Amino acid sequence: MNTIKYILILFDILLTISYIRSDGVCGDWDSFKDERCFRVYTDLGQHTYDSAQAICENNSATLATIHNADEQEFITKLVFITHKVVDEVWIGGHREGKVFQWIQEKADIGPYTNWLNGSPTNDTNEDCLQMVPKSKDMGKWDDENCTKKNLFVCQKLQKWTIDMIQQTLLNERKQLQSIIADMDSLKKANPIPIGFTYVQLPKEKAPQDIWPTFKWQEVSANYAGVFFRITGGSAAPVGQIQEESTPRLAMIEIADATGYKDKSDPIGKGGHAKIKAGSTGNPWFFQFDVSNDEVRPRNMAVRVWNRIA
Numbered sequence: 001m002n003t004i005k006y007i008l009i010l011f012d013i014l015l016t017i018s019y020i021r022s023d024g025v026c027g028d029w030d031s032f033k034d035e036r037c038f039r040v041y042t043d044l045g046q047h048t049y050d051s052a053q054a055i056c057e058n059n060s061a062t063l064a065t066i067h068n069a070d071e072q073e074f075i076t077k078l079v080f081i082t083h084k085v086v087d088e089v090w091i092g093g094h095r096e097g098k099v100f101q102w103i104q105e106k107a108d109i110g111p112y113t114n115w116l117n118g119s120p121t122n123d124t125n126e127d128c129l130q131m132v133p134k135s136k137d138m139g140k141w142d143d144e145n146c147t148k149k150n151l152f153v154c155q156k157l158q159k160w161t162i163d164m165i166q167q168t169l170l171n172e173r174k175q176l177q178s179i180i181a182d183m184d185s186l187k188k189a190n191p192i193p194i195g196f197t198y199v200q201l202p203k204e205k206a207p208q209d210i211w212p213t214f215k216w217q218e219v220s221a222n223y224a225g226v227f228f229r230i231t232g233g234s235a236a237p238v239g240q241i242q243e244e245s246t247p248r249l250a251m252i253e254i255a256d257a258t259g260y261k262d263k264s265d266p267i268g269k270g271g272h273a274k275i276k277a278g279s280t281g282n283p284w285f286f287q288f289d290v291s292n293d294e295v296r297p298r299n300m301a302v303r304v305w306n307r308i309a
Ligand SMILES: [Ca+2]
Pocket: 119, 120, 121, 122, 126, 142, 143, 144
């Protein structure tokens, strides 16, 4: 139940975020979805990577970072199409040791990357990240010397007003209540938990035919050929297979009036005993055979299944 609660809370937060309107949360910067605001600086001339980052910081921002194709497409269009930039621009990545890191998150770049073919060239003096304007490669990443002067693009988080957050949370509370109601009715409609064991009697349907949306695994092989009995008495402990045992011919013994005695070896399942009788000069041999059959009542085989998903 706790897991379900956590999932619901997470779901709520995600929905909350998705419902927050982005109008007006970026001032004169450009808003990206409900997350961030971007500004392409074309009016302050070209700057080194450090100088560009300092200007971003003076505006409570950092150089822009890119984590997926959506963000890349948005920034590429904003820089090279909306603002018609024709030169390279700095974004917020630089080399730390051998790998490139994003400046804002201080995390290694990836898994999404958008390197220009042949980049990074990994020259030791190319430690900063720029986007290139060339039409075919518009927006691709290249490592470049940090002291080069470029235009640049900054990013900062959107500022949500209390009213927006309150309205969204109220909307989300309604959504959450309806999700909880749905889950309650689902639980009632579905009384079969994962791990449930189904015994398929002969001539009856397999569980996947009865509950086709669930996943079932046949576990008959775990019990192949065995019958079940109630624990206790002379039964083996639960979980152990007890080998068959039945009253049957176990040994042969003979004795005659002269005092002659003999006895056979014990007779196992499928074995036999041979014993000699009669006079020494003209003995009789008797052989007793024990069949190798299973000991079984009249029966039919069943299948056993577990619900696994
Ligand atoms: Ca390069």
